Amino acid sequence: MNNEDFSRLELRLPNCLVNYRYFRSRLNPSTRLLVLVKANAYGHGAVEFAYMMQKAGADYLAVAYPVEGVELRSNGISLPIIVLTAGTDFFEEMTDNRLEPGIPNLYTLKAFCEVLKARGLKDYPVHIKLDTGMHRLGFMSDELEELCRFLAGCPYVKVKSVYSHLAAAEDPAEDEFTLGQISLFGRNADLITSAIGYRPMYHILNSAGIERFPQYQFDMVRLGIGIYGISAVPGVKLAPVASLKCKILQVKHLTSPDDTIGYNRHGHIAPGGTTIATIPVGYADGIDRHLGCGRASFMLNGHRVPTIGNICMDMCMLDVTGVPAEPGDTVTVFGDDPTVSELASILGTIPYEIMTSVPRRIERTVIRK
Numbered sequence: 263m264n265n266e267d268f269s270r271l272e273l274r275l276p277n278c279l280v281n282y283r284y285f286r287s288r289l290n291p292s293t294r295l296l297v298l299v300k301a302n303a304y305g306h307g308a309v310e311f312a313y314m315m316q317k318a319g320a321d322y323l324a325v326a327y328p329v330e331g332v333e334l335r336s337n338g339i340s341l342p343i344i345v346l347t348a349g350t351d352f353f354e355e356m357t358d359n360r361l362e363p364g365i366p367n368l369y370t371l372k373a374f375c376e377v378l379k380a381r382g383l384k385d386y387p388v389h390i391k392l393d394t395g396m397h398r399l400g401f402m403s404d405e406l407e408e409l410c411r412f413l414a415g416c417p418y419v420k421v422k423s424v425y426s427h428l429a430a431a432e433d434p435a436e437d438e439f440t441l442g443q444i445s446l447f448g449r450n451a452d453l454i455t456s457a458i459g460y461r462p463m464y465h466i467l468n469s470a471g472i473e474r475f476p477q478y479q480f481d482m483v484r485l486g487i488g489i490y491g492i493s494a495v496p497g498v499k500l501a502p503v504a505s506l507k508c509k510i511l512q513v514k515h516l517t518s519p520d521d522t523i524g525y526n527r528h529g530h531i532a533p534g535g536t537t538i539a540t541i542p543v544g545y546a547d548g549i550d551r552h553l554g555c556g557r558a559s560f561m562l563n564g565h566r567v568p569t570i571g572n573i574c575m576d577m578c579m580l581d582v583t584g585v586p587a588e589p590g591d592t593v594t595v596f597g598d599d600p601t602v603s604e605l606a607s608i609l610g611t612i613p614y615e616i617m618t619s620v621p622r623r624i625e626r627t628v629i630r631k
Contacts, residue, residue, distance in 0.1 A: 268542040269508035271620055272597070273306055274629045275314055277501035281489050282318045284500065288472050294463065294482035296322035297489055300330060300346065304490050305548070305617040306504050307626030309337045314628065315489075316341055324484065328352040331361040344389050344423075347399070353377040357386065362422060366391040366399035368409060371419070378418035387422035392450050394426040394443040394466075406450055410457030423463035423482065424451040432470035432494035440471075444478045470494035492603065492613045505597025506548075506620060510539045510562075511577070513587050523579055524571025528555055536570070537583045541593050544574045548619030549595065550609055554578065558608055561594040562587060 286295060297320045298304070303311035312323055312334050324344040325331045331343045332355055345356060348363035350373045356363060357377070365371045365388050378386050390409070393400030401409055413421065426447045430436035447466050455461045464480035469488030472479070473495045488494075491502040515537045516523070523529025523538060530536075539562070545551050554573040559566040563586050570581040580593065596602050602613045609616075 268511075269506070269547065270625045270627050271305075271307065272505045272507060272627050272629050273310055273314070274501075274503055274505070275317075276629075276631065277491065278311075278314050278489065278503045279318055280501045281491055281503065282315075282320075282485075285469070285472050285483075285485050285488055288476045289479055289483060293479050294321035294465075296320065296324055296344070296465065296482055296484045298324045298484060298486040299334070300324065300326035301618045302330075302622065304487065304614065305620040306490060308334060309339070310626045310628050312337075312339045312341070322482065328356050328361060331356070332359050335359040335361070342387075346391075348374075350374075354381075357381060357383060362387045362389060364389045364391050364399075364425075366393075367401065368405065368412060371409070371412065375416055375418045384417050385420040386418060388419045389423045389425060390421055390454060390462075392424060392426040392447060394446045394450070395439065396427045396429045396443075398427070400426060401450075403446070403450060406453055410454060413454070413458050421454065421458055421460075421462040423465060424454055425465045425484075428466060428468055428471050431468055431474060440475065444475070448480075473498070487614060490617060502597055502601060504602075504617065504620075506543070506595040506624070507592050507597070508541045508543050508595065510587060510589050510591045510593060511542055512540045512589055513582065514538050514540075522571075524554075525574065526572055529571025529579065532583065535583070536581060537585075537587065538570060539567070539580045539582045539587045539591075539593070540577055541580065542577055543595060543624075544576045544578050546575045547621060547624055548616065549573050549578055550605075550619070552609055553605065556581070558605060559600070561597075561599050563591060566600070567593075 297315045299308050299312050302308045322342050326347045331345050344362050346364045391400040393402050431440050451464050463482050465482035467483040469486050472483050491500045493500045516531050517535040521531050543549050551573045554569045556568040559568040565585045567580045567582050570579050602616045606613045606616050
């Protein structure tokens with residue numbers, strides 16, 4: 263049985279390319295573009311999306327964990343891949359799969375070099391992470407002297423890039439802080455370059471940074487949420503790449519005022535009757551329970567239809583009273599209308615959370631035209 267008969271996440275390659283060209287247009291021709299495909303490509307499907315980015319012309323990919331990079335390699339992805347959270351437990355698998363670790367501290371660097379030494383590997387590409395104010399991972403300024411001394415005497419690694427992460431690039435109220443991060447990054451990256459005797463790539467801009475601070479693009483930028491259709495700039499309309507769609511399982515018309523709908527009897531019958539449609543997605547599919555009881559509405563045959571009753575684990579019900587609805591008709595949970603941003607606003611969260619909540623049991627389908 264094909265899951266697409268029930269539900270699917272459509273990935274529209276043309277929209278992806280529209281977004282890619284928009285961000286590419288913000289950059290100098292020589293600036294490299296890295297695309298983040300961590301967390302199953304923000305819920306879009308890592309393998310499918312990595313193929314799309316390879317086709318589009320991305321220079322690098324980035325994942326969070328080694329297992330994500332191994333999955334891409336085992337599915338034929340050949341682009342260079344940075345593992346941003348390399349840890350210390352899977353260095354052998356990383357070298358076997360030509361994965362390039364992000365190095366946030368001297369402990370990790372030394373542990374990785376021991377593995378390289380044991381394997382007879384030299385000049386293995388690594389990426390040095392600097393902490394410029396996010397205070398999550400990375401070398402602090404007072405740790406650079408020891409780092410530089412170690413790198414200068416280590417034949418096992420070659421610094422492919424030095425990078426940092428902006429904490430609030432999307433927020434104009436924090437622009438002074440952001441500019442301070444960028445300035446500190448440039449100074450500290452230059453210290454590393456001087457110590458090792460060659461210049462690696464520098465990169466600090468994320469999606470919001472590309473849109474708002476393109477003058478600081480350095481050698482490479484990291485494109486995350488933007489490629490998936492979310493802009494940090496008011497008024498910029500990017501193309502949503504993913505659409506979550508499913509087919510109606512059953513339609514019922516209820517007329518008794520004593521009838522209720524769903525768990526805890528929270529769905530109630532309107533005077534004159536209520537027609538409900540049941541669809542095969544629930545909170546196990548990323549449809550947050552707080553979208554139930556009419557708080558959100560989805561698209562059916564050109565009409566917005568609200569949820570009714572509580573969201574179940576694998577299903578939810580829609581009030582389709584007065585709207586043409588038959589089993590097999592397609593409902594759009596998010597995409598062009600409603601958008602991911604709309605659902606995120608209802609929930610008081612960010613689009614990232616909506617996207618990454620769609621599990622792997624929902625089939626990903628690439629729409630090429």
